[in-house]
Amino acid sequence: MACESEKWVLMVTAQTPTNIAVIKYWGKRDESLILPINDSISVTLDPEHLCTTTTVAVSPSFDQDRMWLNGKEISLSGGRYQRCLREIRSRASDVEDEKKGIKITKKDWENLHVHIASYNNFPTAAGLASSAAGFACLVFSLAKLMNVKEDQGKLSAIARQGSGSACRSLYGGFVKWIMGKHDDGSDSIAVQLADEKHWDDLVIVIAVVSSRQKETSSTSGMRESVETSMLIKHRAKEVVPKRIVDMEEAIKNRDFPSFAHLACADSNQFHAVCLDTCPPIFYMNDTIIGCVEKWNRSEESPQVAYTFDAGPNAVLIARNRKVAASLLQRLLFHFPPSSDADLSSYVIGDKSILQDVGVTDLKDIEALPPPPEIKDAQKYKGDVSYFICTKPGKGPVLLSDKNQALLSPETGLPK
Amino acid sequence: MACESEKWVLMVTAQTPTNIAVIKYWGKRDESLILPINDSISVTLDPEHLCTTTTVAVSPSFDQDRMWLNGKEISLSGGRYQRCLREIRSRASDVEDEKKGIKITKKDWENLHVHIASYNNFPTAAGLASSAAGFACLVFSLAKLMNVKEDQGKLSAIARQGSGSACRSLYGGFVKWIMGKHDDGSDSIAVQLADEKHWDDLVIVIAVVSSRQKETSSTSGMRESVETSMLIKHRAKEVVPKRIVDMEEAIKNRDFPSFAHLACADSNQFHAVCLDTCPPIFYMNDTIIGCVEKWNRSEESPQVAYTFDAGPNAVLIARNRKVAASLLQRLLFHFPPSSDADLSSYVIGDKSILQDVGVTDLKDIEALPPPPEIKDAQKYKGDVSYFICTKPGKGPVLLSDKNQALLSPETGLPK
Numbered sequence: 001m002a003c004e005s006e007k008w009v010l011m012v013t014a015q016t017p018t019n020i021a022v023i024k025y026w027g028k029r030d031e032s033l034i035l036p037i038n039d040s041i042s043v044t045l046d047p048e049h050l051c052t053t054t055t056v057a058v059s060p061s062f063d064q065d066r067m068w069l070n071g072k073e074i075s076l077s078g079g080r081y082q083r084c085l086r087e088i089r090s091r092a093s094d095v096e097d098e099k100k101g102i103k104i105t106k107k108d109w110e111n112l113h114v115h116i117a118s119y120n121n122f123p124t125a126a127g128l129a130s131s132a133a134g135f136a137c138l139v140f141s142l143a144k145l146m147n148v149k150e151d152q153g154k155l156s157a158i159a160r161q162g163s164g165s166a167c168r169s170l171y172g173g174f175v176k177w178i179m180g181k182h183d184d185g186s187d188s189i190a191v192q193l194a195d196e197k198h199w200d201d202l203v204i205v206i207a208v209v210s211s212r213q214k215e216t217s218s219t220s221g222m223r224e225s226v227e228t229s230m231l232i233k234h235r236a237k238e239v240v241p242k243r244i245v246d247m248e249e250a251i252k253n254r255d256f257p258s259f260a261h262l263a264c265a266d267s268n269q270f271h272a273v274c275l276d277t278c279p280p281i282f283y284m285n286d287t288i289i290g291c292v293e294k295w296n297r298s299e300e301s302p303q304v305a306y307t308f309d310a311g312p313n314a315v316l317i318a319r320n321r322k323v324a325a326s327l328l329q330r331l332l333f334h335f336p337p338s339s340d341a342d343l344s345s346y347v348i349g350d351k352s353i354l355q356d357v358g359v360t361d362l363k364d365i366e367a368l369p370p371p372p373e374i375k376d377a378q379k380y381k382g383d384v385s386y387f388i389c390t391k392p393g394k395g396p397v398l399l400s401d402k403n404q405a406l407l408s409p410e411t412g413l414p415k
Numbered sequence: 416m417a418c419e420s421e422k423w424v425l426m427v428t429a430q431t432p433t434n435i436a437v438i439k440y441w442g443k444r445d446e447s448l449i450l451p452i453n454d455s456i457s458v459t460l461d462p463e464h465l466c467t468t469t470t471v472a473v474s475p476s477f478d479q480d481r482m483w484l485n486g487k488e489i490s491l492s493g494g495r496y497q498r499c500l501r502e503i504r505s506r507a508s509d510v511e512d513e514k515k516g517i518k519i520t521k522k523d524w525e526n527l528h529v530h531i532a533s534y535n536n537f538p539t540a541a542g543l544a545s546s547a548a549g550f551a552c553l554v555f556s557l558a559k560l561m562n563v564k565e566d567q568g569k570l571s572a573i574a575r576q577g578s579g580s581a582c583r584s585l586y587g588g589f590v591k592w593i594m595g596k597h598d599d600g601s602d603s604i605a606v607q608l609a610d611e612k613h614w615d616d617l618v619i620v621i622a623v624v625s626s627r628q629k630e631t632s633s634t635s636g637m638r639e640s641v642e643t644s645m646l647i648k649h650r651a652k653e654v655v656p657k658r659i660v661d662m663e664e665a666i667k668n669r670d671f672p673s674f675a676h677l678a679c680a681d682s683n684q685f686h687a688v689c690l691d692t693c694p695p696i697f698y699m700n701d702t703i704i705g706c707v708e709k710w711n712r713s714e715e716s717p718q719v720a721y722t723f724d725a726g727p728n729a730v731l732i733a734r735n736r737k738v739a740a741s742l743l744q745r746l747l748f749h750f751p752p753s754s755d756a757d758l759s760s761y762v763i764g765d766k767s768i769l770q771d772v773g774v775t776d777l778k779d780i781e782a783l784p785p786p787p788e789i790k791d792a793q794k795y796k797g798d799v800s801y802f803i804c805t806k807p808g809k810g811p812v813l814l815s816d817k818n819q820a821l822l823s824p825e826t827g828l829p830k
Contacts (some may be wrong), residue, residue, distance in 0.1 A: 227523040234649040268695045272687035282701045293694040406593045
């Protein structure tokens with residue numbers, strides 16, 4: 001290691017999206033390597049509205065690996081962090097920064113410590129797959145810092161060991177996580193099916209539900225399903241393989257009716273497996289499903305797909321912007337904000353859809369007409385915390401603007 | 416046909432119980448004969464609290480078949496009624512009433528009409544399997560009237576054609592409906608596994624839920640499941656056969672932990688299949704499941720089994736009377752009656768359990784302590800309409816007391 005002084009700090013900042021599965025991952029065949037029992041397919045969400053930003057820094061002055069999440073220091077001792085750090089370190093290459101006069105050899109990395117700062121641009125613990133974006137960003141930024149020469153697929157296999165669905169956040173657009181066959185997990189990687197421009201009509205509305213109910217974590221939930229559900233094996237072996245083929249075809253052909261049918265059916269089947277678990281797991285909320293099903297049935301072909309992960313938030317995918325406006329209108333009718341809310345924090349993300357609905361203040365929401373397809377349409381005031389309007393988005397990117405770094409270039413500590 | 420005058424009326428009155436499946440029937444392989452895709456097992460409920468009473472009458476003065484349900488005339492033109500009437504008529508034998516001087520030959524029955532009056536001793540349309548008790552009672556009483564010599568198993572195959580689960584109401588105690596193999600359904604019959612005295616510790620509490628939500632009828636629901644669920648076939652072919660064997664064993668050995676485990680798992684799997692249906696079907700209510708699961712887990716072995724049919728009512732089976740009192744105490748804590756209720760109509764059936772709980776008026780309910788195993792135990796006032804306390808009960812019986820007949824012995828019309 002050659003450098004002018006021991007005071008240097010070398011940093012990389014990256015941004016990584018979150019993703020939502022439309023053919024679900026539920027059940028591991030290997031708990032520690034995080035190898036799934038079936039393939040899954042996801043849509044990457046626009047990082048402008050939902051993403052993790054991570055700065056990783058290295059300096060000879062750091063005496064241990066440290067990490068800060070949303071400004072608060074957290075422990076890196078967990079097996080998942082350790083595994084990602086070890087896998088990336090073992091693939092590090094020589095790094096040279098001529099301007100700063102820094103040279104790090106492959107061997108130096110073994111003795112150098114890193115600082116990691118990570119930040120989610122969306123509320124944490126809202127059940128919005130923050131661990132997927134988080135581990136993807138950790139692996140992607142460390143790989144850039146340490147000049148890891150593996151391709152994105154290999155990196156996805158490392159991110160997978162942090163959080164299964166993280167592997168799918170290494171690409172934009174439409175992504176398949178191939179379950180793989182090998183015991184070491186080397187072929188359990190993500191591949192891109194199509195980028196985000198391939199099908200750019202789609203608009204996504206996420207209803208973040210105000211549920212205080214204690215939920216089963218997805219890690220323990222899927223373990224219990226694998227151990228006790230009599231249906232999960234049949235799903236993984238007999239149902240999902242065909243759905244994967246059909247979903248790839250639907251995405252390739254931008255065939256929304258097939259896409260919607262498969263996404264809704266697979267979300268429901270995943271929750272059916274949860275219910276078939278002993279004790280049963282209840283994640284989702286059926287009110288929104290009822291609204292969407294009734295609307296889709298009243299139209300000639302499906303307008304909106306719904307999908308729920310291991311939590312009560314609904315992810316709704318509208319076939320285009322016009323439909324998204326009708327969807328948001330229906331959602332705002334059924335789920336008006338509580339009286340003390342303000343509109344600008346009730347609908348976030350791409351707020352321009354709100355203009356298409358013709359809603360500019362809370363009184364406009366009160367005046368919305370009920371959906372014509374529903375008799376005695378009910379209102380559930382306060383059941384939704386807020387809506388996020390977004391769309392399919394791009395994969396990880398490096399941020400070159402130094403102002404976006406989360407660590408100080410002098411100290412390597414959070415700004 | 417020989418008789419003193421054309422004015423005679425010959426009548427039979429019978430009482431038949433309802434039943435609750437603990438291994439569920441869901442899905443037909445033949446819609447018109449009502450042949451199921453798997454065996455099922457049920458517990459017959461005590462007719463003292465839940466039963467149908469039916470009087471059937473024949474007279475040469477009747478010019479058509481007529482039926483009254485709970486005092487209101489209903490049409491008999493439906494295929495299910497027609498099929499039961501035809502099947503019983505075709506098996507009619509000679510009948511002679513020497514005292515009245517009536518003689519009906521086998522052949523006469525073809526030209527004689529019947530009047531049927533049926534009455535449920537529990538609220539109709541409360542999702543309490545009134546059609547099971549109703550068709551069982553219709554078939555049983557007509558068979559007695561027409562001197563049908565078939566055994567109870569054969570009668571069950573006729574009742575099955577009125578409503579699938581009706582076949583299980585022809586016996587008391589614990590009953591298995593064998594799916595059968597023949598295309599004509601002749602071997603799709605019910606058999607008694609054990610009578611109600613075999614396991615008389617069990618106490619059953621039914622929570623009738625105040626749900627106004629429109630439900631999918633079980634006929635159309637199971638048709639949609641058979642057509643669209645990817646899991647139902649696997650359940651019927653691979654899961655249920657083993658569960659039937661295990662449940663028979665549990666009943667035989669009065670093994671409550673196994674009984675409870677199987678009943679709860681099978682109820683949840685049935686609802687999982689409903690959720691896997693397209694569009695998904697939501698029947699049950701998860702609040703009560705959560706309470707029971709937490710309680711069972713806090714004890715050394717399960718105290719209470721829960722099972723839900725195609726509706727939101729919970730059927731809870733307590734291992735004995737002491738447990739039933741603890742159960743009712745928990746249920747009354749979580750689900751107090753609305754303010755205008757009176758206790759005598761809030762807990763019906765075997766009210767003596769209420770004394771074991773120490774509840775004699777509504778204030779006692781307010782003073783109930785929260786269940787120790789639940790943190791921040793919530794109350795859901797008004798969510799339950801009423802509770803029925805009952806137990807496993809006997810099969811169909813003839814009522815010889817003429818006062819219990821629902822038709823006038825002179826006119827053959829409702830009293």
